[in-house]
Amino acid sequence: MQTSGSTKSKLALFGGTPVRGHEKRWPEWPQFDETDKQALLGVLESRRWWDGERVQIFQKEFAALQDAGHCVVCNSGTTALIIALRALGVGPGDEVIVPPYTFVATASAVAWMGAVPVFVDVDETWNLDIDLAEGAVTERTKAIIPVHFGGALCDMDRLNALSEKHGVWIVEDACHAWGAKWKGKGAGALGRCGTFSFQQSKNMTAGEGGAIVTDDEELAVLCRSLVDCGRGTDGIWYNHPRVGTNARLSEFQAALLSAQLLRLEAQNEVRQTNAAILNQGLGRIEGLVAQPRDPRETRPVYHLYCLRVDPARFGCSRQRLIEAADREGLPLSAGYARPLNRQGAFLDGPNRQRYEVSLCPVAEDLCQTSALWLTHPVLLGTPEDMRDIVEIFQKIKAHASELNTGEGER
Numbered sequence: 529m530q531t532s533g534s535t536k537s538k539l540a541l542f543g544g545t546p547v548r549g550h551e552k553r554w555p556e557w558p559q560f561d562e563t564d565k566q567a568l569l570g571v572l573e574s575r576r577w578w579d580g581e582r583v584q585i586f587q588k589e590f591a592a593l594q595d596a597g598h599c600v601v602c603n604s605g606t607t608a609l610i611i612a613l614r615a616l617g618v619g620p621g622d623e624v625i626v627p628p629y630t631f632v633a634t635a636s637a638v639a640w641m642g643a644v645p646v647f648v649d650v651d652e653t654w655n656l657d658i659d660l661a662e663g664a665v666t667e668r669t670k671a672i673i674p675v676h677f678g679g680a681l682c683d684m685d686r687l688n689a690l691s692e693k694h695g696v697w698i699v700e701d702a703c704h705a706w707g708a709k710w711k712g713k714g715a716g717a718l719g720r721c722g723t724f725s726f727q728q729s730k731n732m733t734a735g736e737g738g739a740i741v742t743d744d745e746e747l748a749v750l751c752r753s754l755v756d757c758g759r760g761t762d763g764i765w766y767n768h769p770r771v772g773t774n775a776r777l778s779e780f781q782a783a784l785l786s787a788q789l790l791r792l793e794a795q796n797e798v799r800q801t802n803a804a805i806l807n808q809g810l811g812r813i814e815g816l817v818a819q820p821r822d823p824r825e826t827r828p829v830y831h832l833y834c835l836r837v838d839p840a841r842f843g844c845s846r847q848r849l850i851e852a853a854d855r856e857g858l859p860l861s862a863g864y865a866r867p868l869n870r871q872g873a874f875l876d877g878p879n880r881q882r883y884e885v886s887l888c889p890v891a892e893d894l895c896q897t898s899a900l901w902l903t904h905p906v907l908l909g910t911p912e913d914m915r916d917i918v919e920i921f922q923k924i925k926a927h928a929s930e931l932n933t934g935e936g937e938r
């Protein structure tokens with residue numbers, strides 16, 4: 529890629545002209561149009577705001593999207609993990625292997641069950657290191673929760689082989705992978721079950737919301753009961769054969785999700801096309817490496833566009849790069865500040881010694897030094913927007929040494 533004239537000009541951080549002025553906006557999120565408005569109005573006017581057909585319809589639509597036999601919706605991705613673990617009988621005395629580089633819910637759902645989250649480092653894919661995961665299996669391991677981080681699918685062939693060999697369940701945390709497919713089959717339906725989030729920042733959203741998908745009918749029936757106050761299947765309203773909770777989704781949320789679903793595939797395609805432009809442009813910049821994608825992903829999905837910066841090779845620290853990018857008009861995030869094995873939530877109690885920093889050096893490096901996230905609304909921009917991103921990185925790279933010395937600083 530040609531370097532443009534702007535790489536020669538002064539960094540905006542030091543008073544130069546930014547690559548993107550204020551007139552250039554990134555796409556807003558969430559997105560909606562008349563379809564979403566009518567869907568919500570339809571529920572309002574129906575006076576059926578819960579336990580109606582919108583939830584049933586959305587469950588069928590989402591199961592079809594992920595190639596799953598069944599979908600059970602609930603009020604969040606966190607709840608979806610909790611319900612799935614509860615349905616699988618995970619409880620005190622059990623261990624569940626989780627990556628430390630993920631949102632807290634992946635591990636807190638395990639701890640909420642009274643079980644022990646066993647943190648196993650990620651590898652260069654940003655996903656669970658499967659060799660290390662196999663080494664961490666004990667007779668107490670009940671499940672593994674691989675996270676398809678940023679939408680990049682874990683090697684499900686190896687995870688399913690490991691599951692069979694050791695008799696542990698694979699519960700996919702697919703909270704970043706709506707519409708993603710591995711060898712033709714949808715994420716979430718590749719292991720024993722999988723969970724999704726529809727929280728505001730996600731690629732399809734109702735503000736809050738979650739889902740469990742599975743091919744196992746018995747498991748789906750149990751999850752549905754747990755989400756709905758432990759009700760039985762006999763249709764008797766005040767029959768509760770088990771302890772459950774009320775984690776139902778409302779009709780408003782389901783109607784909105786059906787509307788959001790109508791544009792998900794087209795949006796995912798735009799993100800994929802734009803990610804390819806970024807791969808091409810950023811791949812040539814020394815010191816930057818994009819999160820790798822497995823060729824067995826037959827429909828790649830991007831919740832985040834993830835990059836690692838090597839400060840020594842790029843020429844400046846991640847923090848200075850983020851500051852400079854911000855002034856050039858690019859919102860870049862450093863992501864999680866610390867891996868979960870160092871979060872206070874998991875440091876109390878008898879398992880403390882398991883969570884030493886040295887156990888997860890890759891996650892530690894991502895958090896402290898190298899991770900850079902571009903969020904998915906940015907990937908909904910135009911090809912010109914993507915070229916701006918490449919230009920911003922090129923410009924900063926060309927001036928990286930000034931960022932180290934502070935030359936030209938305010």
Ligand SMILES: Cc1ncc(COP(=O)(O)O)c(C=O)c1O
Nearest residue numbers: 604605606631633703725726727
């Ligand atoms: C990987 C992952 N798992 C689980 C969750 C939990 O989802 P929710 O926020 O809907 O509870 C999130 C949400 O950010 C997530 O990113």
